Amino acid sequence: MKITDARVIVTCPGRNFVTLKIETDEGLTGVGDATLNGRELAVAAYLRDHVVPLLIGRDAHRIEDTWQYLYQGAYWRRGPVTMSAIAAVDTALWDIKGKAAGLPVYQLLGGRSREGVTVYGHANGETVDEVLDEVARYLDLGYRAVRLQCGVPGLPSTYGVGADKMFYEPARGTVPEENVWSTEKYLSFVPKLFARAREEFGPELRLLHDVHHRLTPIEAARLGRSLEPYGLYWLEDPVPADLQEGFRLIREHTTTPIAVGEVINSIWDCADLIRNQLIDFIRCTVVHAGGITHLRRIFDLAALHHVRSGSHGATDLSPVCMAAALHLDVSIPNFGLQEYMRHTEATDEVFPHGYHYADGYLFPGEEPGLGVDIDEEAAARYPYRQAYLPVNRLEDGTVHPW
Incomplete structure (x- = not known):
């Protein structure tokens, strides 16, 4: 052929x-x-x-x-x-x-290892009360895991907090927006968010949090230790993954599980993290890590070292990527969680797909192949529009990891 x-x-x-x-x-x-x-x-x-x-x-x-x-x-x-x-x-x-x-496709990868793919949603808000309201909304939708992101008092904006709760998308504008960041304000506030969440929802709900690469290793270690009483399922991207040895310092100081990998695009960029068991979840994606063939290699290496999958699944990944991810998720032995940010109705129109959500799980389509396509006539009605991710600066104006 x-x-x-x-x-x-x-x-x-x-x-x-x-x-x-x-x-x-x-x-x-x-x-x-x-x-x-x-x-x-x-x-x-x-x-x-x-x-x-x-x-x-x-x-x-x-x-x-x-x-x-x-x-x-x-x-x-x-x-x-x-x-x-x-x-x-x-x-x-x-x-x-x-x-x-x-x-x-999952049948070609060895068949099912589970019935459904457990997903997590994003509860975000400007205040703790707003975040907790969003957690409750996700629980009403059947979710079994929720990521919490909250505005930090004293900062005008914070990553992960948007006006549209269900379809948050940080990329916008013909030039990058500039956010202001304070590590001190953030570190003193985040434990209060999770203390309230545990008080409100109990010990069994899987709670997650994304640091978004903004800390140094010792700062991340401090955060991880301060969050230990609240039993996070994972702490995501605590530091930039450029210096993998930094994760060893985090590991030496906290038992909070660590997830990383959405900006990693090859097995060679995460092999040391996995082999040295410096992380607990690897978050690489089909689209950014070389496709199903290469991501399966990463997951296989991770399985040998007690590291589970936790693939990125934000709205910048199309339903094509989500469909491919689900075929991997349902087949691998070391699945952990799948991020699931719902796409808009317009996106679903452009990308008709067979996967579906029910009771906290996503299920891949049963059609031959991936079970997803692109409607090219519908796609043509939505031309490209330039949009940039924000740039982050400290309060003194220094460019800082976003």
């Missing part, structure tokens, strides 16, 4: 998505997500100019060979642009292979 065409589709049904659609001489098609939030057109150009011309005439069944061809053949390896482009090709080829076999 030969690849006859491949198209890059950029659309913005509320936020920007980049999708690759591959066609074959047997009439089967496959889709892959290539979205890189705030840098979408870089991946679109990489695909159009450097990858699509190499795909025409290749055997669509040779997924592993195509992955190695695009990775090793480029010479300039890794990086989010390259790996997102490779991921789109890889995911689309898995979609085609599932359709050719007449099976959902």
